[in-house]
Amino acid sequence: DAGVIQSPRHEVTEMGQEVTLRCKPISGHNSLFWYRQTMMRGLELLIYFNNNVPIDDSGMPEDRFSAKMPNASFSTLKIQPSEPRDSAVYFCASNYGGAVFNEQYFGPGTRLTVT
Amino acid sequence: SQQGEEDPQALSIQEGENATMNCSYKTSINNLQWYRQNSGRGLVHLILIRSNEREKHSGRLRVTLDTSKKSSSLLITASRAADTASYFCATDGGGSYIPTFGRGTSLIVHP
Numbered sequence: 001d002a003g004v005i006q007s008p009r010h011e012v013t014e015m016g017q018e019v020t021l022r023c024k025p026i027s028g029h030n031s032l033f034w035y036r037q038t039m040m041r042g043l044e045l046l047i048y049f050n051n052n053v054p055i056d057d058s059g060m061p062e063d064r065f066s067a068k069m070p071n072a073s074f075s076t077l078k079i080q081p082s083e084p085r086d087s088a089v090y091f092c093a094s095n096y097g098g099a100v101f102n103e104q105y106f107g108p109g110t111r112l113t114v115t
Numbered sequence: 116s117q118q119g120e121e122d123p124q125a126l127s128i129q130e131g132e133n134a135t136m137n138c139s140y141k142t143s144i145n146n147l148q149w150y151r152q153n154s155g156r157g158l159v160h161l162i163l164i165r166s167n168e169r170e171k172h173s174g175r176l177r178v179t180l181d182t183s184k185k186s187s188s189l190l191i192t193a194s195r196a197a198d199t200a201s202y203f204c205a206t207d208g209g210g211s212y213i214p215t216f217g218r219g220t221s222l223i224v225h226p
Contacts, residue, residue, distance in 0.1 A: 004157075033214070035216075042216065042217070042218040042219065043158075043203065043216040043218075043219075045213065045214065045215070045216075048213055055213075056213055091157055091158070093157075093158075101145055101146055101148075101205075101206075101207030101213075101214055102163075103148065103160040103163055104148075104150075104158075104160065104205075104214065105160070106150075106157030106158045106159070107157050108156060108157050109156075109157050
């Protein structure tokens with residue numbers, strides 16, 4: 001298996017622009033997680049999907065952030081409009097879980113820079 | 116606030132020495148996991164220890180769990196330069212199955 005795939009790997013955009021990050025989880029996994037990592041705040045869970053349904057989005061910082069999972073093999077995280085403080089590395093992770101906290105498989109991340 | 120907190124924040128040792136990192140957490144857990152992150156990469160799962168286990172081994176890794184003290188430790192024996200990375204503990208906050216990661220311990224192993 002190719003592992004969790006994220007695109008793009010790097011994104012540089014100007015403040016106010018829309019940014020869309022993409023994730024393809026490992027085939028057969030039913031849970032998907034979006035994280036944000038910064039030096040200041042560490043690794044933060046933004047949203048968690050189980051069987052394509054958002055279960056917990058309490059970590060989504062503002063209404064500017066939205067996430068979708070239209071099917072089991074694809075998810076997007078959108079920021080509109082983007083701001084410089086959104087600059088971070090965004091990770092997607094997947095696993096087979098739901099009622100149990102199982103091992104997570106992380107993608108390589110998308111490094112977002114908002115100028 | 117973070118559920119798991121690693122200690123120390125940074126650790127610098129010579130190749131061949133042992134490295135010990137600690138994790139403290141606040142609420143009851145079902146299991147605790149340790150992950151490694153190399154610079155510029157995603158996190159990689161190292162080991163999972165369940166709440167009813169006290170010790171677990173995987174190669175040069177040894178993890179202990181003390182639920183009475185709400186703490187865990189990760190020991191890397193005979194460290195190598197390739198072990199240089201950040202190490203994170205993650206807990207599920209007592210059945211919430213929503214993971215919470217600590218801030219990590221940055222380990223540097225000098226050749």
